[in-house]
Amino acid sequence: MNSQEKKRIQRNRMLGYFTAAAIEIIEAEGLEGLTIRKVADKAGYNSATLYHYFDNLDHLTFFAAIHYLKDYASDLAEYLPAIDDSIEAYLKVWEYFCRRSYERPAIYKLLFFQSFDGIDLDEAIKTYYEIFPDEITQKIQDYSPMLTEANIYKREFIALNKALKSKNIHIDEKDLYSITEMNVLIYRGMLSEIKEQGHLRLNIEEAVAHTVEYMKHSLTSYGIPVK
Numbered sequence: 001m002n003s004q005e006k007k008r009i010q011r012n013r014m015l016g017y018f019t020a021a022a023i024e025i026i027e028a029e030g031l032e033g034l035t036i037r038k039v040a041d042k043a044g045y046n047s048a049t050l051y052h053y054f055d056n057l058d059h060l061t062f063f064a065a066i067h068y069l070k071d072y073a074s075d076l077a078e079y080l081p082a083i084d085d086s087i088e089a090y091l092k093v094w095e096y097f098c099r100r101s102y103e104r105p106a107i108y109k110l111l112f113f114q115s116f117d118g119i120d121l122d123e124a125i126k127t128y129y130e131i132f133p134d135e136i137t138q139k140i141q142d143y144s145p146m147l148t149e150a151n152i153y154k155r156e157f158i159a160l161n162k163a164l165k166s167k168n169i170h171i172d173e174k175d176l177y178s179i180t181e182m183n184v185l186i187y188r189g190m191l192s193e194i195k196e197q198g199h200l201r202l203n204i205e206e207a208v209a210h211t212v213e214y215m216k217h218s219l220t221s222y223g224i225p226v227k
Contacts, residue, residue, distance in 0.1 A: 086166035
């Protein structure tokens with residue numbers, strides 16, 4: 001093992017210590033309880049050492065929040081029944097994503113809609129799964145793009161395009177981008193209402209049902225058949 005490899009292993013080990021400590025604090029106190037000092041203390045190091053591995057609190061927070069996608073992807077494999085219709089399966093994935101994210105709106109809003117100046121989110125995700133490779137188990141390999149793509153618009157475009165191609169449905173690329181934008185904005189609006197108000201006039205199940213129903217309308221408005 002050369003010195004470069006040893007440094008990489010040491011770096012990943014330290015990142016792992018601080019990330020695990022941050023997750024513990026999030027579980028106990030929520031995102032609002034996370035501070036550099038608390039994480040450093042819990043990991044057994046000082047704040048200066050933590051700053052050697054993370055640019056700032058935002059960088060650390062995003063890194064720790066990635067952990068919460070694991071349970072979503074793992075449970076999704078169990079949640080999805082054997083569905084032959086690719087559009088139906090696509091909507092089922094959205095349905096479950098909404099259900100899990102509406103339970104933790106602050107985490108999901110941070111992961112997909114918060115701006116992080118100067119932080120390479122794709123690189124952060126890649127590094128996270130180098131440190132915690134066991135979080136992508138065999139049963140969720142098919143859903144790994146949901147764990148490794150930071151841009152939710154790109155994720156949605158890829159998923160919708162794949163679903164349409166599976167049914168030999170062809171639409172203009174600009175329309176595909178329009179549907180992508182509408183569906184993400186529908187989801188973002190509901191997520192923001194839950195995050196900002198702390199509650200909804202709807203319960204989570206109703207909020208999920210409404211979100212998916214609005215998405216169905218965005219599909220049918222472009223002539224895409226929905227069951």
